[in-house]
Amino acid sequence: MADALLIFKPDSAYRLAARAGIWGWLASERDWNVESLEWFQPPASLIESHYDFLQGRPFFPWLVDFMSALPVVVGRITASEESLKQMRHELGETQIAKSRPGSLRERYGIYGGLNCLHLSDAPETGAAEVKRWSDFVQLDQVKVRLDDSSAKPDHTYHLRSLATQVAGGIHTDLASQMIRELLAEECDLGGAELEALCRITLGALS
Numbered sequence: 673m674a675d676a677l678l679i680f681k682p683d684s685a686y687r688l689a690a691r692a693g694i695w696g697w698l699a700s701e702r703d704w705n706v707e708s709l710e711w712f713q714p715p716a717s718l719i720e721s722h723y724d725f726l727q728g729r730p731f732f733p734w735l736v737d738f739m740s741a742l743p744v745v746v747g748r749i750t751a752s753e754e755s756l757k758q759m760r761h762e763l764g765e766t767q768i769a770k771s772r773p774g775s776l777r778e779r780y781g782i783y784g785g786l787n788c789l790h791l792s793d794a795p796e797t798g799a800a801e802v803k804r805w806s807d808f809v810q811l812d813q814v815k816v817r818l819d820d821s822s823a824k825p826d827h828t829y830h831l832r833s834l835a836t837q838v839a840g841g842i843h844t845d846l847a848s849q850m851i852r853e854l855l856a857e858e859c860d861l862g863g864a865e866l867e868a869l870c871r872i873t874l875g876a877l878s
Contacts (some may be wrong), residue, residue, distance in 0.1 A: 673750040674795035675802045680745035684788035686859040690780040690824035696820035709816050712809040713743040738872045747767035748811040753795055780828050783835035786876050827854040838877040
């Protein structure tokens with residue numbers, strides 16, 4: 673069995689219907705085990721190290737902000753190499769527009785790199801990522817219990833349509849405002865935390 677790092681990114685950690693759907697899949701533990709789960713706000717330095725292979729790309733500053741602006745749900749799973757491959761298949765491709773129909777990212781991802789979940793892509797990667805993150809957060813205990821259902825609405829497809837408009841420079845102000853309103857309906861955040869979620873979501877579209 674190999675270790676893999678799991679992260680509910682902000683676009684799934686706070687959108688409660690999306691989080692419940694993804695957690696329902698993970699909690700089934702069909703061919704894997706959830707070994708730890710915890711809320712944790714990663715420092716920018718950890719995100720920079722985690723995504724060091726993307727340094728120099730135009731979106732890198734946004735990515736660091738996106739992953740460090742709010743606490744996220746971090747965990748560790750154990751799975752065989754074949755099971756990890758199957759999990760990655762069910763999760764879907766990184767870019768939402770290319771995600772396989774029926775995959776989790778196609779179902780819950782909003783746009784581009786707003787793709788809900790990080791999951792180590794191979795046993796070697798998982799070992800390195802778990803080691804790196806373990807210097808900042810304990811990955812040996814399930815400390816939070818996530819719900820596998822939510823009374824909150826799921827606006828994924830409407831958000832995706834609006835995000836496409838913003839990214840294309842179409843009705844930008846109106847579409848951006850509607851994104852803010854829909855995110856507020858999907859989550860339990862308020863004040864500065866809600867503003868941060870809206871900011872990092874819209875930041876992916878510029």
